[in-house]
Amino acid sequence: xxxxxxxxxxxxxxxxxxxxxxxxxxxxxxxxxxxxxxxxxxxxxxxxxxxxxxxxxxxxxxxxxxxxxxxxxxxxxxxxxxxxxxxxxxxxxxxxxxxxxxxxxxxxxxxxxxxxxxxxxxxxxxxxxxxxxxxxxxxxxxxxxxxxxxxxxxxxxxxxxxxxxxxxxxxxxxxxxxxxxxxxxxxxxxxxxxxxxxxxxxxxxxxxxxxxxxxxxxxxxxxxxxxxxxxxxxxxxxxxxxxxxxxxxxxxxxxxxxxxxxxxxxxxxxxxxxxxxxxxxxxxxxxxxxxxxxxxxxxxxxxxxxxxxxxxxxxxxxxxxxxxxxxxxxxxxxxxxxxxxxxxxxxxxxxxxxxxxxxxxxxxxxxxxxxxxxxxxxxxxxxxxxxxxxxxxxxxxxxxxxxxx
Amino acid sequence: xxxxxxxxxxxxxxxxxxxxxxxxxxxxxxxxxxxxxxxxxxxxxxxxxxxxxxxxxxxxxxxxxxxxxxxxxxxxxxxxxxxxxxxxxxxxxxxxxxxxxxxxxxxxxxxxxxxxxxxxxxxxxxxxxxxxxxxxxxxxxxxxxxxxxxxxxxxxxxxxxxxxxxxxxxxxxxxxxxxxxxxxxxxxxxxxxxxxxxxxxxxxxxxxxxxxxxxxxxxxxxxxxxxxxxxxxxxxxxxxxxxxxxxxxxxxxxxxxxxxxxxxxxxxxxxxxxxxxxxxxxxxxxxxxxxxxxxxxxxxxxxxxxxxxxxxxxxxxxxxxxxxxxxxxxxxxxxxxxxxxxxxxxxxxxxxxxxxxxxxxxxxxxxxxxxxxxxxxxxxxxxxxxxxxxxxxxxxxxxxxxxxxxxxxxxxxxxxxxxxxxxxxxxxxxxxxxxxxxxxxxxxxxxxxxxxxxxxxxxxxxxxxxxxxxxxxxxxxxxxxxxxxxxxxxxxxxxxxxxxxxxxxxxxxxxxxxxxxxxxxxxxxxxxxxxxxxx
Numbered sequence: 001x002x003x004x005x006x007x008x009x010x011x012x013x014x015x016x017x018x019x020x021x022x023x024x025x026x027x028x029x030x031x032x033x034x035x036x037x038x039x040x041x042x043x044x045x046x047x048x049x050x051x052x053x054x055x056x057x058x059x060x061x062x063x064x065x066x067x068x069x070x071x072x073x074x075x076x077x078x079x080x081x082x083x084x085x086x087x088x089x090x091x092x093x094x095x096x097x098x099x100x101x102x103x104x105x106x107x108x109x110x111x112x113x114x115x116x117x118x119x120x121x122x123x124x125x126x127x128x129x130x131x132x133x134x135x136x137x138x139x140x141x142x143x144x145x146x147x148x149x150x151x152x153x154x155x156x157x158x159x160x161x162x163x164x165x166x167x168x169x170x171x172x173x174x175x176x177x178x179x180x181x182x183x184x185x186x187x188x189x190x191x192x193x194x195x196x197x198x199x200x201x202x203x204x205x206x207x208x209x210x211x212x213x214x215x216x217x218x219x220x221x222x223x224x225x226x227x228x229x230x231x232x233x234x235x236x237x238x239x240x241x242x243x244x245x246x247x248x249x250x251x252x253x254x255x256x257x258x259x260x261x262x263x264x265x266x267x268x269x270x271x272x273x274x275x276x277x278x279x280x281x282x283x284x285x286x287x288x289x290x291x292x293x294x295x296x297x298x299x300x301x302x303x304x305x306x307x308x309x310x311x312x313x314x315x316x317x318x319x320x321x322x323x324x325x326x327x328x329x330x331x332x333x334x335x336x337x338x339x340x341x342x343x344x345x346x347x348x349x350x351x352x353x354x355x356x357x358x359x360x361x362x363x364x365x366x367x368x369x370x371x372x373x374x375x376x377x378x379x380x381x382x383x384x385x386x387x388x389x390x391x392x393x394x395x396x397x398x399x400x401x402x403x404x405x
Numbered sequence: 406x407x408x409x410x411x412x413x414x415x416x417x418x419x420x421x422x423x424x425x426x427x428x429x430x431x432x433x434x435x436x437x438x439x440x441x442x443x444x445x446x447x448x449x450x451x452x453x454x455x456x457x458x459x460x461x462x463x464x465x466x467x468x469x470x471x472x473x474x475x476x477x478x479x480x481x482x483x484x485x486x487x488x489x490x491x492x493x494x495x496x497x498x499x500x501x502x503x504x505x506x507x508x509x510x511x512x513x514x515x516x517x518x519x520x521x522x523x524x525x526x527x528x529x530x531x532x533x534x535x536x537x538x539x540x541x542x543x544x545x546x547x548x549x550x551x552x553x554x555x556x557x558x559x560x561x562x563x564x565x566x567x568x569x570x571x572x573x574x575x576x577x578x579x580x581x582x583x584x585x586x587x588x589x590x591x592x593x594x595x596x597x598x599x600x601x602x603x604x605x606x607x608x609x610x611x612x613x614x615x616x617x618x619x620x621x622x623x624x625x626x627x628x629x630x631x632x633x634x635x636x637x638x639x640x641x642x643x644x645x646x647x648x649x650x651x652x653x654x655x656x657x658x659x660x661x662x663x664x665x666x667x668x669x670x671x672x673x674x675x676x677x678x679x680x681x682x683x684x685x686x687x688x689x690x691x692x693x694x695x696x697x698x699x700x701x702x703x704x705x706x707x708x709x710x711x712x713x714x715x716x717x718x719x720x721x722x723x724x725x726x727x728x729x730x731x732x733x734x735x736x737x738x739x740x741x742x743x744x745x746x747x748x749x750x751x752x753x754x755x756x757x758x759x760x761x762x763x764x765x766x767x768x769x770x771x772x773x774x775x776x777x778x779x780x781x782x783x784x785x786x787x788x789x790x791x792x793x794x795x796x797x798x799x800x801x802x803x804x805x806x807x808x809x810x811x812x813x814x815x816x817x818x819x820x821x822x823x824x825x826x827x828x829x830x831x832x833x834x835x836x837x838x839x840x841x842x843x844x845x846x847x848x849x850x851x852x853x854x855x856x857x858x859x860x861x862x863x864x865x866x867x868x869x870x871x872x873x874x875x876x877x878x879x880x881x882x883x884x885x886x887x888x889x890x891x892x893x894x895x896x897x898x899x900x901x902x903x904x905x906x907x908x909x910x911x912x913x914x915x916x917x918x919x920x921x922x923x924x925x926x927x928x929x930x931x932x933x934x935x936x937x938x939x940x
Contacts, residue, residue, distance in 0.1 A: 001797045006858055053771065105764055106601050124771040126600070130762040133463065144895035151887050159880060247830060250892055250900045254837070254907070257888025261844065261881035268877040296851040303793065303847070304840035307786035311836050314785060316778035318455070318771075319833055326837065 004295035012338060013287040013346070019339035023228060030235025040234065042095075043243035044127055046141070048134035049095035052108050053125035056088040056116060065090060068115035072107055083317045089124075091317075101130055125318075141249040146203055148256045149226055150174055153207060156260075157219040160267060167219070170210040177206045217348050218267055222260060225333075225341035229259045233329045242321055251325030258304070259333020262297045263341040269293045270342065286342050294338070301334040413924050420916070421811065424818030431821055450821045452595075453828030455899050456776050458769030459595040460603060464568075464759040466588050471560035471757035472503055472553050479526065479548075480505045481661055486525060492517050495541075496634065503548035504532060508541050515542060528552035560756040561588040568592065568607055568759075570752035575606055589762065593898075600766045602745070610714045610758045611749035613666025613687075613734075615700070616658040618708035618720050624655045635660050639710070641717035644737040656717055658710045663700050665754075668693025672750035674743045677735065683743040684735035687750055694730025702726035711736075713746075765898075779832035786836050787813070794843055798850050800939035804925040805846035808917040812842050815913040816906065825909070828902030838910030841885070845918035848881075849874045850940055863938040867926050875919055882911050 012019075034040065044051050054065075062079035069077060069092070077094040092108075105126045112121045129137075150171050157167035181202045204227060211220035230252055237248065269289040277285060308330065312323035430437060431449045441447070454461055480499040487494050487507075492514045497507035509515060515534075522529055532547035548556075565584050572580045572594070581593040597603050619636050627638065637660045640653040671688040689697055700709070701723050710720040711734050718736035738746065791809065795802040816835055820827055853870030861869065886908065893904035929935075 006855070102761060103604075105766070106604065109601060122768065122770065123766075124768040126764060126766040128761070128764040130760075133762045140895055144891050148888050148891040151891065152884050155883060155887060159883075246896065246900050250830060250896060250903055253888045253892045253895070254885070254903075257885035258841070260884040261841075264881045264884065265848065265877055268880065272873075292855075296847050299797075299847045299851070300841075300844040303790050303843045304837065306789050306793065307836050307840035310782045310786035310789065311833055314778060314782035315833065316775060318775055319779070319829055322830060322833060 002295070004298060006295075008291050008294060009288075010291060010294075011287060012290045013283045013343055016339065016343035016346070019343065023232075023336070023340055026232050026235065027228070030231050030238065033235055033238040037238055037241070040238060040244045041241055042134075042138070043245040043248075044093065044095055044129050044134070045246045046134050046138045046244060047095045048101075048129050048131035049093070050101065050104055050108070050129075051094075051125070051127040052092040052105070052123060053082060054090055054092065054112060055122045055124055056090075057120045058116075059088055060090075060116070062090065065092060065112075068112060069108065072104070072111055074108070101128055104128060137246065141246070142200060144249065145230070145252060145256065146178070146200065148253050149203075149207065149223065152226065152256065152260065153211070153216075153219045153223050156222045156264075157211075157214075157216040160218040160271070161216060163214075163216060166214050166216060170207075170214055170216065170219075173210055174203060174206050178203050212348070215348070217345055220348065221267070221341045221344040222263055224344050225263055225336040226256055226260065228336050228340050229255055229329060229333045232332045233325060236328045236332075237325065242324070245321065247319075247322040248325050251322050251329060254326060255329030255333060259329060259336065262301060262334055262337035265293050265296060265300075266290055266337055266342050270345070283346060286345060290338055290342055297334060297338060301330055304330055410924075410927060413920060413927075417921055417924055420815065423822075424811075424815045427818040427821040428814060431817065446822065448821055448824055450817060451824055451826045452772075452776075453826045453831065453899055453902050454593060454595055454765070454772075455767050455829045456772045456779075456827065456832075457595055458597075458767050458772040459593065460597045460600045460767075461763070461765040461898060462592040462594075462604070462607070462761060463585070463763035464590045464592065464608070465762050466561050466564040466590065466755070466759050467757045468557035468560045468588050469757075472548070472556045473499070474757070475556050476503050476505060476548055478662075479529070483507070483526070486521060487518075490517060490521055492521070494518070500545075503553055505529070505546045506543060507546075508537070508543050510541055512536075512540070512542060515544075518544065522546060557588070561590075563753075563756045564759065565590055567753050567755050571606055571748060574748045574752065575603060577603075590759075596769065602741075604761065604764070606745050606748060608759055608761065609745075609749050609755075611666070611746075611752075611754045612714055613669070613750060613754065614662050614712040615664040615697075615732075616661070616710045616712060617663055617700075617704060618710050619657045619659055620708060622657045624657045627655075627657060632657070639712065639715065639717050641710075641720065642736075656710060656720060658712075658717075663709070664693070664696055666750060667754070668696070669750055669753070672747040674740070674747050675733075682735065683738055683740050684733055685738070685743055685747050685750065686731055686733050689730045689732070691730070694728070697730065697732060698726060698728040702728075775829045776832075779829055779836075783832060783836050783839070787839055790839055790843055794846070798846075798940055800929075801846075801850050801853070801922075801926075804922045804929075805843055805850070805918070807925065808846065808922045809839065809842055811921060812838070812910070812914050812917045815917065816909050819909045819913065820906070823909075825905045826902050827906070828899040830899045831902030831906040834903040834906030835910060838907065838914060842910070842914035842918055844881070845874075845878045845914060846922060848878055849918070849922070853938070853940055857938060857940070863935055864930055866938065867923075867930065871919070871923055871926075878915070878919065882915060886911050 062081070065079050066075050066077060069075060074092070074094050077092050080091045080093075082089040082091045105128050108126075109123050112123070154167040154171045157170065158164040178199060181199055207223055208220065210216075211223060233252060233255060237244065242248075266289055269292055270286055273280075273285045273289050273292075280288075305327065308323055308327045312320060312327055315323055427446045427448075429441075429445075430447050437447065477499045480497045483497045483505060487497070493510040494514065495508040495510070497505050500506050509518060519531065522531065526546070528548055529546045529552075530549055532545045534542055534544045536542050561584070565582065568590060569582050572582060572592070575594075577594045577597055579595055581591070583591045585591050592607065594600075594603055619633065622631075622633065622636065624638065632638065636657055638655050638657055641656045642651055642653050644651050666687070668689045669687050670690045670693075672685055674683050675686050676682070677684050705723050705725060708720045708722050711718045711732075713734075713736075718734055721735075734746070734750075787809070791806045794805050794809075798805060813835070816838065819825075849870050852874045853866045856866035856869045857863070889904050889907040889911065893901055893908070896904055
């Protein structure tokens with residue numbers, strides 16, 4: 001059986017501008033949604049507060065539950081039905097910061113038992129997180145995502161371009177820049193929420209900038225795709241007004257790892273094809289590589305989506321959001337490895353991801369690209385911005401014109 | 406025979422047998438024969454709190470309060486020492502920032518005081534002194550930062566020890582109590598039936614104090630202004646047994662602590678035959694018994710207030726000197742309250758109150774639901790993937806599916822072998838691994854197909870397919886592995902369980918998808934020497 005015929009030839013690279021527009025719009029939508037919602041909708045893991053899952057033996061409704069909890073100052077709680085309606089199961093959630101959390105879970109149990117009668121209500125789950133812990137977890141989560149991206153960037157640059165040294169330098173620069181910004185923010189006494197956003201923004205800008213300057217092309221492509229995937233997944237969650245919990249962050253981290261799988265498959269094929277077909281313009285090589293690996297990209301994501309869909313539908317309410325985040329992430333990750341990660345390689349100056357001088361025997365250059373690349377790098381770094389921009393324009397054109405180059 | 410055939414098949418056989426050995430206890434339940442449990446692995450897969458139900462707590466020891474209490478004790482002690490040394494001063498008072506302030510009546514007592522501080526209070530230093538308008542001198546002593554830190558650290562350690570004692574007596578199997586950074590304590594109580602009671606028991610400070618009642622003051626009319634110096638007003642709680650209502654009434658006691666519960670060696674519940682009421686009898690060690698005898702001898706016919714965490718439990722009249730080293734704490738307890746009180750008194754007081762920073766409780770029924778639903782989605786997901794791979798790759802699909810099955814066996818066996826905890830996200834991790842494990846085979850098979858299309862023989866195509874795809878597969882999985890490791894570092898509890906299964910799953914899927922299926926291919930190609938490969 002074959003879904004995708006071996007001779008498939010879709011012009012992905014030629015249509016990349018359309019893909020950029022789609023991605024750009026999705027990212028814009030994310031930003032707008034985040035702005036409208038006033039940032040991510042933090043669950044109690046990060047915001048602090050209390051979540052109680054209760055099951056009643058008799059039908060009741062949200063308004064009644066709220067009324068019962070009024071003496072605790074919890075009448076503003078969010079009460080939602082949970083799972084099947086006939087189960088009479090509800091989630092009570094309260095993220096108000098003014099709430100006295102000490103002993104609150106106890107009081108909720110006692111109060112509900114008093115209203116509905118003993119044995120008529122079963123408290124199945126309580127999650128209570130103090131504001132201090134919530135803040136700690138928020139910082140830890142952002143740092144985890146940040147470190148995951150750096151480590152993967154280092155791995156990709158080292159593995160794909162044999163530039164372990166440069167990759168390490170980049171990681172060092174990045175960590176340094178982040179620490180500097182963090183120190184600055186602390187010194188200025190900035191607000192914690194904004195500080196973290198600033199920090200992440202700096203980190204991302206520095207990462208992308210460092211990749212650009214150091215000519216770590218594959219790393220740049222991979223990181224752009226990663227950021228793209230994470231941002232859009234966050235956007236979907238924000239649009240659906242889903243909560244950000246520890247599980248969501250775990251899902252995001254998994255996406256960071258997994259969505260790269262497809263990208264790496266395409267990159268590997270690009271490198272392989274570059275060794276074989278020296279004369280072909282880069283755009284064509286990339287497009288051919290995407291097409292050649294298309295069936296496995298779709299299949300690998302397909303099987304993963306299949307099991308994730310099972311988890312989403314059958315796994316129950318506790319794991320639902322986690323499965324959803326993974327589903328969205330895998331879909332976006334598959335899209336990005338076809339439409340974003342590979343065409344981004346063309347964005348760079350010089351156009352060619354591997355600095356291979358055609359005057360030399362292609363074979364030798366392909367076997368030992370590292371000394372050449374290392375020589376090329378410093379001159380590129382010292383080149384002015386305008387020059388590199390000009391080169392970029394030129395390379396775009398030549399990329400399309402192809403063989404005349 | 407194919408090259409390395411013997412080595413590879415031995416490796417696969419060893420892994421399969423090991424995995425099965427570790428899996429048996431989990432499947433067989435508790436009914437394994439003795440010869441098995443004596444010689445072979447008998448650990449079952451450990452379930453996380455979210456699957457078996459239980460409680461996860463993060464407590465913070467309010468060590469500042471322990472420091473403040475120590476300063477308060479020092480100030481009371483200083484009062485006595487000042488009298489002993491004939492220093493004329495107004496009563497020392499503990500204040501903010503770990504300070505004790507006192508006012509000297511005469512300037513010439515100053516040197517004496519400084520000597521006293523140097524000799525008996527090396528942890529304190531004179532922070533400031535100033536001459537008041539009437540010629541008196543105000544001195545402020547401050548606990549040094551080093552000493553304060555030491556007290557705080559000791560309080561954390563002691564709190565950890567005390568909580569451990571209490572949890573042990575509460576009877577939870579395999580509790581986990583771990584110190585965290587910043588004086589926090591992580592407590593995991595799997596399968597705890599009554600979380601409310603557990604919190605009450607663990608979180609009770611249980612500071613027992615005995616203070617003498619000042620009967621010269623009428624507690625009903627006294628105000629802050631008319632309160633004699635050195636006295637304080639506390640609340641005494643009484644429960645009406647008929648209505649269950651709790652009333653409180655004020656009671657005036659001497660601020661000075663006559664005795665604490667620090668010397669208690671034992672506490673047990675007894676029944677008062679007269680009122681049919683449980684009470685707790687406590688026994689002191691020898692020094693404590695002597696102290697208690699001394700107090701009761703000197704204060705016969707006076708009332709002694711028994712105070713637990715600032716609440717007066719009872720204030721009985723001392724009828725006669727008690728020299729047996731035993732005291733009785735009665736206070737309208739229910740049987741269960743009395744039992745818990747005995748537990749906390751036996752295990753000792755917490756050096757400072759604890760605050761619950763985080764609490765997560767999962768009832769056992771929800772845990773079972775999660776297991777059922779998790780397993781259901783795992784089985785359905787597995788079947789769908791198996792069916793799809795079979796349809797798409799036919800014979801090669803059979804190989805991939807066998808690898809997938811083996812993969813599940815290895816993951817579960819490894820979980821039991823490493824005694825890693827399986828959580829609900831952990832099950833999700835296994836499910837995700839099912840989807841990802843076939844990825845490797847998809848990559849190999851697609852490559853083999855490509856090579857076949859280029860006209861290679863089945864032998865050559867399989868050889869090339871595995872050779873070229875392996876590196877790509879490694880690359881792709883290493884990034885996921887990096888993410889899983891970061892996740893392990895970042896996550897606690899359930900999330901960590903996900904990182905664990907994901908990591909194990911990636912490792913074992915690399916093994917099954919690359920080594921195991923290759924072995925099957927080699928066997929098939931050598932046995933049947935097919936001219937066409939069903940892939």
